[in-house]
Amino acid sequence: MSEKKSHLIHELFVRNRRALTxxxxxxxxxxxxxDLLQETFVRALRHDRFxxxxxxxAFLQRIAANLTRDYGRRRRTEAKYLSFDRILGEPPSWDAPQDEIVDRxxxxxxxxxxIEALPPRCREVFELCAFEDMPLPEIxxxxxxxxxxxxxxxxxxxQRCWAAIR
Structure with missing residues (x-):
């Protein structure tokens, strides 16, 4: 990355951080x-012809708007398809001991x-496979x-999901 681009991004960050946040x-x-603010500037840094x-x-605002749309879409998909029963097993019966319910x-x-802590691309792959039953070649x-x-x-x-529920 050029010194000029680095300086420009830094100045933009200082001037626009508060409004974008x-x-x-x-x-x-x-x-x-x-997280989305950070991703906004990462994408700006990665832009070849910034x-x-x-x-x-305005370019930063557009990136942020696109990220919020993606975030909202992901949340709607999660709400629609995210079923922990497939990974955690069947929920305890209504008469199960309280500690079993709390544990689950x-x-x-x-x-x-x-899942939320996974890197964005890793999370996307996992969600497509685990919750939308998409085959790996299609992903x-x-x-x-x-x-x-x-x-x-x-x-x-x-690895991370199994480690989290053990």
Missing amino acids: AYLVRRVGSEAAH DDVADPP DRRAQRLASA ARRLGVTERMVRQHMRIAM
């Missing part, structure tokens, strides 16, 4: 806002946290990555 908090809440962008603050709830919370085609990379993401996701 406020925008993101309004759209996705304070928990996710800081030096040619006519209005960098705790494991479910740890699993949800583990690779859809995401534009190799099947080997999809298998690697799944291996990491499964």
Whole structure:
């Protein structure tokens, strides 16, 4: 990365952080806002021709808006398809001992946290496979990555999920 680009991004961050954070908090809440703010600037840094962008603050706003749309879409998908029963097993019966019910709830919370903590691409691969029953070759085609990379993401996701619920 060039010194000029690094300096430009730093200046944009200093000038636009507060406004972008406020925008993101309004759209996705304070928990996710800081992660999306960071991702906004990471994407700007990765943009090959950032030096040619006519209005960098507007460009950052567009990136943030796209990220909030993706975030909302992901949350809707999770709410629709996310069923921990497939990973955690059948829920305890209504007459099960209270400690069994509490234990399953705790494991479910740890699993949800583990999934949320996965790197974005790893989480996306895991969700497509685990909750949408998409085959690995189709995930690779859809995401534009190799099947080997999809298998690697799944291996990491499964290790972390299993570790979280044990």
